[in-house]
Amino acid sequence: MDLFDYMRETNKEKESPLASRMRPASLDEVVGQQHIIGKDKLLYRAIKADKLSSVIFCGPPGTGKTTLAKVIANTTSAEFKQINATVAGKKDMEEVVKAAKDLRGMYGKKTILFIDEIHRFNKGQQDYLLPFVEDGTVILIGATTENPYFEVNSALISRSSIFELKPLEKEDIKTLLRRAAEDTQKGMGSFHAQIDEEALDFLADMAGGDARNALNAIELGILTTERSEDGIIHITTEVASECIQKRVVNYDKRGDNHYDIISAFIKSMRGSDPDAAVYYLAKMLYAGEDIKFIARRIMICAAEDVGNADPIALTVAVSAAQAVERIGMPESQIILSQAVTYVACAPKSNSACNAIFAANEAVQKYRTTVPVHLQDSHYKGASKLGHGIGYKYAHDYPNHYVKQQYLPDEIKDARFYEPGVLGYEKQMGEYLKKIREE
Numbered sequence: 001m002d003l004f005d006y007m008r009e010t011n012k013e014k015e016s017p018l019a020s021r022m023r024p025a026s027l028d029e030v031v032g033q034q035h036i037i038g039k040d041k042l043l044y045r046a047i048k049a050d051k052l053s054s055v056i057f058c059g060p061p062g063t064g065k066t067t068l069a070k071v072i073a074n075t076t077s078a079e080f081k082q083i084n085a086t087v088a089g090k091k092d093m094e095e096v097v098k099a100a101k102d103l104r105g106m107y108g109k110k111t112i113l114f115i116d117e118i119h120r121f122n123k124g125q126q127d128y129l130l131p132f133v134e135d136g137t138v139i140l141i142g143a144t145t146e147n148p149y150f151e152v153n154s155a156l157i158s159r160s161s162i163f164e165l166k167p168l169e170k171e172d173i174k175t176l177l178r179r180a181a182e183d184t185q186k187g188m189g190s191f192h193a194q195i196d197e198e199a200l201d202f203l204a205d206m207a208g209g210d211a212r213n214a215l216n217a218i219e220l221g222i223l224t225t226e227r228s229e230d231g232i233i234h235i236t237t238e239v240a241s242e243c244i245q246k247r248v249v250n251y252d253k254r255g256d257n258h259y260d261i262i263s264a265f266i267k268s269m270r271g272s273d274p275d276a277a278v279y280y281l282a283k284m285l286y287a288g289e290d291i292k293f294i295a296r297r298i299m300i301c302a303a304e305d306v307g308n309a310d311p312i313a314l315t316v317a318v319s320a321a322q323a324v325e326r327i328g329m330p331e332s333q334i335i336l337s338q339a340v341t342y343v344a345c346a347p348k349s350n351s352a353c354n355a356i357f358a359a360n361e362a363v364q365k366y367r368t369t370v371p372v373h374l375q376d377s378h379y380k381g382a383s384k385l386g387h388g389i390g391y392k393y394a395h396d397y398p399n400h401y402v403k404q405q406y407l408p409d410e411i412k413d414a415r416f417y418e419p420g421v422l423g424y425e426k427q428m429g430e431y432l433k434k435i436r437e438e
Contacts, residue, residue, distance in 0.1 A: 018219035019212040021186040022179065023067050025074050031179075031211075032172040033064055036163045043163055050076050052112070054133055054140040056157070058148045059165030060328055062210030065143040068165075069114040072141065078110035079103055085120035090128055100138050111138050118142035119151035126153040133159055147326075167209020167328070174204045176211050177218050181235075193222045193233040199240040205288035206244045208329055217244040266297060270305040274344035281340050282333075291332050295321035298339050302346075309349035309423035316342045347423030355417035362416070368408035401435050 024030045027047060030037060037044045046052045052072060057065040073080040081096045093113075100111035113129075115121070133140050133156065140160060144151060148162055168176075180187040181195055195218070207214035221235045221243040228234055261280055268276035284294060295317070302317040320339035324332040377388025392402045405412055419429030 019215040023070050031175050032168040033165055054160040056142040056148050056160045056162050058144050060167055062212035063165040069141050078112045080112050082114040085117040097132050113138040114141040116143045119144040119146040130155050168211055170204040173207050173214050174200050188222045191222050195235040199235050199237045202237050203240050269301045269344045274341040277340045277344045285333050291324045295324050302343050304353045305348055306346045307349040307352040308425040309347040309420055313343050313346045349420035349425050351420045358416045366410050368410045
């Protein structure tokens, strides 16, 4: 490298985005993802010992997939090559493989090939890599935002370890933002900027676990905000909201307004107003509420306020909760909207809710014994004690029903569940009334 090459590389580094400049150079600088790079974890030990085998990093944008690859590049003694599947093709891979064969043959040196966005390669391109991964010509590091089990060749999957990176926690994002604002070498420390704690909280919430998103916002804020009379660039919540393109919503996740919005959300679903329910959903999402928290509230409402009037409501709510965990934002807003509007429009019943509360009260009030004919007769000596004698097997009788006492003697006439008169529960109630009368 001559002087001009050196100057070009130096200027390129200085002019690169803050998120790129702040990439950790070592494992100890990495923030978050302790479930895979904690000091007692396999990946940490493999990187430290330079004994890495083929891996695939999957997870949402800005969670550290490329960062981990760069850390490996900085710590390994192997040759490190990087290509991006959005612009590279088979020819690029052929060149890497040829160089890797030469290095291995002449010097016994390994080659690590990092493929960013590996899911962008088609099946043929992925198939090309397979024999070279299998024989150790290259050690593959793949990075993808998609589910690798759907988007990556199953043969490559079987020869790689899969590590899932999760959205960064709020405190992790705040740590990165403070580090970026204070670092005078790679960060924005020379600008003498000061970030309000509320602005830090806001950016950490709005970033949605994406470190790149947060760092881009703070860089824009510092570069575009004028200095105050005290000579300091003050990053307020208003500045932060402009930089991350999110309007500040009156919704403090730790304050009273948080609970007011949640209360209105639930009451709107219970009150069969899908318009209000979806509005409060949008307000919570816009303010950065945890989608898993929202999904839990929908499930509770489906059981508590819809119940057996429409048993499918709980199925829809549970499916939505599972889907949002797998998909994440922004697509999850559609899934949550479907569940919210379904629950809001479903016929309502709180009979199941009332039943368990009434049963709880009876449990606490009475001391009871299971009727002898319902007791287990299978364990040793039980039948000699009369357990199970007199039990009538319902399927031996017409319509698979026979009148029989199931409640304990002490509360044998109690009624806990009284079916509602709407939706499917109306049919349940009619059937129950019929067999009780018989």
